[in-house]
Amino acid sequence: xxxxxxxxxxxxxxxxxxxxxxxxxxxxxxxxxxxxxxxxxxxxxxxxxxxxxxxxxxxxxxxxxxxxxxxxxxxxxxxxxxxxxxxxxxxxxxxxxxxxxxxxxxxxxxxxxxxxxxxxxxxxxxxxxxxxxxxxxxxxxxxxxxxxxxxxxxxxxxxxxxxxxx
Numbered sequence: 001x002x003x004x005x006x007x008x009x010x011x012x013x014x015x016x017x018x019x020x021x022x023x024x025x026x027x028x029x030x031x032x033x034x035x036x037x038x039x040x041x042x043x044x045x046x047x048x049x050x051x052x053x054x055x056x057x058x059x060x061x062x063x064x065x066x067x068x069x070x071x072x073x074x075x076x077x078x079x080x081x082x083x084x085x086x087x088x089x090x091x092x093x094x095x096x097x098x099x100x101x102x103x104x105x106x107x108x109x110x111x112x113x114x115x116x117x118x119x120x121x122x123x124x125x126x127x128x129x130x131x132x133x134x135x136x137x138x139x140x141x142x143x144x145x146x147x148x149x150x151x152x153x154x155x156x157x158x159x160x161x162x163x164x165x166x
Contacts, residue, residue: 046067128146
């Protein structure tokens with residue numbers, strides 16, 4: 001793809017505005033730092049490839065989430081197909097792993113670790129829904145990002161909220 005300085009600026013602006021969101025998606029779908037780094041790079045690659053198709057800037061955040069989540073789901077499927085690369089954790093091990101990777105600020109609050117543990121146990125679509133919900137996306141925006149119906153999403157988010165220990 002031939003890129004222009006305007007393309008690069010648009011890409012960097014979008015990624016910089018959404019860096020923390022992308023990192024949270026990586027953290028939800030990949031548990032070790034190497035896989036999180038790989039997933040982050042793959043998401044950036046997919047954003048770069050798809051950016052020419054983004055016509056309206058007002059939909060950029062929703063579009064970016066759709067790209068990030070679809071890339072993450074594909075990443076998980078690819079990793080799961082390689083049985084020798086799958087690592088099985090017990091819930092206690094997950095909590096310790098998550099806590100050891102928390103930033104200093106998050107390390108002071110074990111609710112964050114419990115939240116990530118709970119999210120990890122969801123199926124890929126539920127992970128996407130909860131992640132978007134926690135980012136304060138509206139049901140309509142979540143529906144657009146996941147190609148779901150808003151009323152179904154509202155019910156799912158309410159049901160999932162009851163399942164979280166936080």
